[in-house]
Amino acid sequence: MNNDLPLTRLFLFKSPSLSEQMTKTDELETEHSAAQRNDSFQIATNLLLSFKYAGQGVSYAFRTQRNFRIHLLIGAIALTLSVYFHLSAVACSIISLTIALVLVLELLNTALEAVVDLTVGREFHQLAKITKDCAAGAVLIAAIAALLIAGVLLLPHILQRLALI
Numbered sequence: 001m002n003n004d005l006p007l008t009r010l011f012l013f014k015s016p017s018l019s020e021q022m023t024k025t026d027e028l029e030t031e032h033s034a035a036q037r038n039d040s041f042q043i044a045t046n047l048l049l050s051f052k053y054a055g056q057g058v059s060y061a062f063r064t065q066r067n068f069r070i071h072l073l074i075g076a077i078a079l080t081l082s083v084y085f086h087l088s089a090v091a092c093s094i095i096s097l098t099i100a101l102v103l104v105l106e107l108l109n110t111a112l113e114a115v116v117d118l119t120v121g122r123e124f125h126q127l128a129k130i131t132k133d134c135a136a137g138a139v140l141i142a143a144i145a146a147l148l149i150a151g152v153l154l155l156p157h158i159l160q161r162l163a164l165i
């Protein structure tokens with residue numbers, strides 16, 4: 001297995017081969033992005049703009065990541081049920097934390113995918129595979145834990161309401 005990433009791949013925005021393939025539109029978008037980046041450096045002290053960029057990250061994940069939307073929907077259902085069944089403040093906090101953990105990991109997964117794609121482009125690389133698979137695995141483990149915790153805390157109430165116990 002060749003684990004050596006060329007240094008140029010790590011430090012250049014695009015590999016030369018990919019740059020050659022860029023369309024005129026891509027070039028314009030890159031210039032536009034560069035201008036935006038310069039602006040962001042000039043206004044980095046503005047706290048409201050920091051929140052805005054963070055919001056753009058969440059918005060991007062929501063728009064592009066189906067799993068993020070699914071986790072958000074399941075989280076909303078779990079929280080609604082928690083309030084509906086008058087779960088204790090501690091139980092609600094635990095459920096909220098597990099939901100937040102899954103969403104945070106989904107955002108990090110999306111960020112890592114972007115960095116990997118930025119680095120290796122469309123080329124296959126074993127390290128790219130490991131990075132993406134591990135990031136996806138982290139989301140999966142958090143999601144299973146969240147489901148188990150919500151199940152333990154909510155299931156007795158749901159079964160009771162359905163008159164099954």
Ligand SMILES: Nc1ncnc2c1ncn2[C@@H]1O[C@H](COP(=O)(O)OP(=O)(O)OP(=O)(O)O)[C@@H](O)[C@H]1O
Nearest residue numbers: 109113120121122123124125126128129132133136
């Ligand atoms: N450059 C690459 N080199 C090697 N394997 C890759 C590469 N890109 C993706 N893969 C493999 O393909 C899988 C899917 O990659 P992809 O970028 O489509 O993520 P994804 O499944 O869409 O993730 P998510 O569902 O979280 O958005 C990865 O988990 C990895 O195993």
